[in-house]
Amino acid sequence: MANNKITTKEQFNQALFDFLDTSPTPYHAVKNQIASFESHGFQRLVESDSWRLESGQAYYVSRNDSSLIAFVYGQDDPVLSGIRILGAHTDSPCLKVKPNAEILKQAYLQLGVEVYGGVLLNTWFDRDLSLAGKLVYQDSSAQLHSCFLDFERPIAMIPSLAIHLDREANKNHSINPQTDLPPILLITDQKAESDNSKLDKNSISLHDILKQQAQKQYPEISIDTVLDFELSFYDMNKASYIGLNKDFIASSRLDNLLSCFIGMQALLGADNKGTSLIVCSDHEEVGSASSSGAQGTFLTAVLERLAGASSRASKTEHSEAMTRMIDRSMLISADNAHAIHPNFSDKHDANHGPIMNQGPVIKINANQRYASNCESSALFRVLANKAKVPVQNFVVRTDMGCGSTIGPITATEIGITTVDIGVPTFAMHAIRELCGEQDAWYLFEVLQQFFNHSNSIALNSQIQSKK
Numbered sequence: 001m002a003n004n005k006i007t008t009k010e011q012f013n014q015a016l017f018d019f020l021d022t023s024p025t026p027y028h029a030v031k032n033q034i035a036s037f038e039s040h041g042f043q044r045l046v047e048s049d050s051w052r053l054e055s056g057q058a059y060y061v062s063r064n065d066s067s068l069i070a071f072v073y074g075q076d077d078p079v080l081s082g083i084r085i086l087g088a089h090t091d092s093p094c095l096k097v098k099p100n101a102e103i104l105k106q107a108y109l110q111l112g113v114e115v116y117g118g119v120l121l122n123t124w125f126d127r128d129l130s131l132a133g134k135l136v137y138q139d140s141s142a143q144l145h146s147c148f149l150d151f152e153r154p155i156a157m158i159p160s161l162a163i164h165l166d167r168e169a170n171k172n173h174s175i176n177p178q179t180d181l182p183p184i185l186l187i188t189d190q191k192a193e194s195d196n197s198k199l200d201k202n203s204i205s206l207h208d209i210l211k212q213q214a215q216k217q218y219p220e221i222s223i224d225t226v227l228d229f230e231l232s233f234y235d236m237n238k239a240s241y242i243g244l245n246k247d248f249i250a251s252s253r254l255d256n257l258l259s260c261f262i263g264m265q266a267l268l269g270a271d272n273k274g275t276s277l278i279v280c281s282d283h284e285e286v287g288s289a290s291s292s293g294a295q296g297t298f299l300t301a302v303l304e305r306l307a308g309a310s311s312r313a314s315k316t317e318h319s320e321a322m323t324r325m326i327d328r329s330m331l332i333s334a335d336n337a338h339a340i341h342p343n344f345s346d347k348h349d350a351n352h353g354p355i356m357n358q359g360p361v362i363k364i365n366a367n368q369r370y371a372s373n374c375e376s377s378a379l380f381r382v383l384a385n386k387a388k389v390p391v392q393n394f395v396v397r398t399d400m401g402c403g404s405t406i407g408p409i410t411a412t413e414i415g416i417t418t419v420d421i422g423v424p425t426f427a428m429h430a431i432r433e434l435c436g437e438q439d440a441w442y443l444f445e446v447l448q449q450f451f452n453h454s455n456s457i458a459l460n461s462q463i464q465s466k467k
Helices: 009-021 026-039 206-217 254-268 298-306 315-327 374-387 406-414 439-450
Strands: 058-063 067-072 083-089 094-105 108-116 129-138 144-150 184-187 225-235 240-242 248-251 275-281 330-334 361-363 392-394 417-422 424-426 433-436
Touching: 009 248, 009 254, 009 439, 026 058, 026 067, 026 129, 026 144, 026 254, 026 275, 067 254, 067 298, 083 254, 083 298, 083 406, 083 439, 094 206, 129 206, 144 206, 144 225, 206 225, 254 275, 254 330, 254 433, 254 439, 275 298, 298 315, 298 406, 330 374, 330 406, 330 439, 361 374, 374 417, 374 439, 406 417, 433 439
Parallel strands: 083 275, 083 330, 330 417, 361 392
Antiparallel strands: 058 067, 067 275, 094 108, 094 225, 108 184, 129 144, 129 225, 240 248, 248 433, 361 417, 424 433
C-alpha cells in the first residue's frame, strides 16, 4: 500500500476543505473518493463480474455512483482474523429539484424543490445557490449515458420576505416548503404582466438548460434527449476556518462528508496484514432503505465475497464462513455528534455535553438508537488511548427524542459488533455547519490505530469474560 502523504493536521484540514468544496452531491463525493483511491493503487471491482482477490491488494466498488466500499484485502484470512470496518454516509439534507420543476410566476423562473432529509429550512434563505447532480441522457444512436453536472457558480437564490411585509417574522415564522422554497433563477421578461397565463411555459425548459450545461462541461459528448436527472441545490460558500484563533471549521455537508473523508484518509494508510474496509452509503438522511443505503444489500454482498466462499462451496459452508468472520469483526459507525451549544445548553444532558476540539464522541442510547454497547465503547477507548486522543460521551436528554445512524441498521442487518461515534458539531442539518479544527484530525488518528492490524488490539470475540 502507498503511504499516506498527509502528515500534519494543517495538511489534513486543507485536503478536507478541498474534498468538501468539490463534493456538492453524493455522486461527486464518491467520484472524488474513487480518484483518491485510484491514485493510491486501489483497483476497481464491478459487482456483476467474478472477483479474483489477491492478498495484500486494495480494491473499491461503487453502487448507484453514490455509495462506495473500499478495502484492503489483508494477508490474513478474514474468516480467521475478522474485518475492521468504518461506516459513514455520503448524503446530506438538501433541496432536490422536482421532475417537472419549472415555475413561471410574476415574470420569474423558479424551480420546484422537494425537501430531502431533516433540513433546517431557515438557513437556506438568502444564500448564493448553485446546482449539481446526475443527468441521464440518450445520444443520437439511442444509447443511454449518464454524467455528473455542476454549475459551479451562483445561479439561484431563495430571497427572504422583507421585515416590512411580515412584522412578526422574528417572533413567529413558519416555512411552507411547497410555496416558500422554490429558488429564483432568472427573469423571463421584465415587461411581462403579473398574470401567469400571459407567459409562454414552453419558452424555457429545464431540460434545455441541463443539456447546455452538460455540453459545456463535456464538449466531447452528444446529447439528443435528456431523459431524467437527480439534482440538488447547494451553497457556494467554501469551507474555511472560523474564529479569532481559527478554532472552528465551517462548511456545508460536514454531516457526513467529514466522516467519509476521515475514513478514506485512514484507509489510505492502512497496513495489509489484515482486512480493513470503509463503506460510505447514500440515503442515510431519509432512512437508509434503498439499494444503495445501509439497509440495502451492498455491504452484505461484499462481505459475503470477502468471506472467501468459492463457487464450489455449499450454502452451509458459505453461511458458516460469513458468521465466523462477522463474529471476529467490528464496525465503527462515524456520524457527527451534537456539541453542547452555549446559547442552548438546556437542550443537553449536563453530564453529556461534548465540547469542540476535545476529541471524538461515543454516542450512547439505552433504546438502541445508537449501536454502542459497553464492549464496543471500551474497544474504541483503547484505540483512542493508543492514539493519545481524548474521548467524550453523548447521551440525549431523557425527556427528548434521539436521532439515529447507520450503526443500528448495520448491526441489525449483519450482526456485527458496532460502536457509534462522531465529531462534535454545531448547526447540524443547516446549510452550513460548524465543527472544531482539531477534532477531525483526532478521529483520523484513532482510525489509523483501528486500521493498524499489527497493534494486536483485541476485537469483540477476543474479549475474555468471566460469567
